[in-house]
Amino acid sequence: MRTLAVALADAGATRRAGAALGAALTPGMVVTLAGDLGAGKTTLARGVLSGCGWAGPVKSPSFALVEHYPLSNLYLYHFDFYRFDEPGEWDDAGFADCFRDDSVCLVEWPERVASRLPAADVAISLAYAGPEHEGRTLDAVATTEAGERCLSAIAAAMGVAR
Ligand SMILES: Nc1ncnc2c1ncn2[C@@H]1O[C@H](COP(=O)(O)OP(=O)(O)O)[C@@H](O)[C@H]1O
Ligand SMILES: [Mg+2]
Structure with missing residues (x-):
C-alpha cells in the first residue's frame, strides 16, 4: 500500500506501530x-528498534543528533535534527556516510536537513489527535516497494482495513 492512516490511541499503540515497521525494514x-x-x-523509533530485536536502551538523539545500533543484519542510525542549525555540520559529521546499502536510517525532523537527505522509502507524519490531544494520528506515504511492504505490515499489526 502507498498511503496509510492510523489512529494511535496511546503510547503503546505508537510503539506497536513502530515494532511492526521495524520487523518489516x-x-x-x-x-x-x-x-x-x-x-x-x-516513541515510534523505540518501537522500531524493539521490532528489529534491539533489547537495550534507546536514547533520544537530540543532543548528539545521531545514535547508532549494531543490529544482527544491519546498522540502524536514529537521527534527530531538531537542533541542526549549522549547514557545515552535515559534512563535518559525515552524516552522508550513514546512508548505505547495509544501514537503515530513521530521521526525526527531516525538514531541517531536507536539501541533504537522500530520498525516503517511507515518510511518516505524527500529529496530536482527539479533543484533549490525548492520542495521535499516523499518516505515511511509501515511495518504494520496500516502503509499501512496511505500510502493509503496520496496517496488519494495527488492524487497519486495506
Ligand atoms: N499515541 C499516543 N497517544 C498519547 N501519547 C503518546 C502517543 N505516542 C506517544 N505519546 C507520548 O508523547 C510523549 C512525547 O513522545 P516523544 O516520542 O518523545 O515525542 P517526539 O519524539 O515526537 O518529540 C511521550 O510521553 C509519549 O509517551
Ligand atoms: Mg524525539
Missing part, C-alpha cells in the same frame, strides 16, 4: 518521522 531503507515536539517520533 530491510537494509538500505530511509524512513522519515515528521511531527511537532511531543508528537511521538521517538
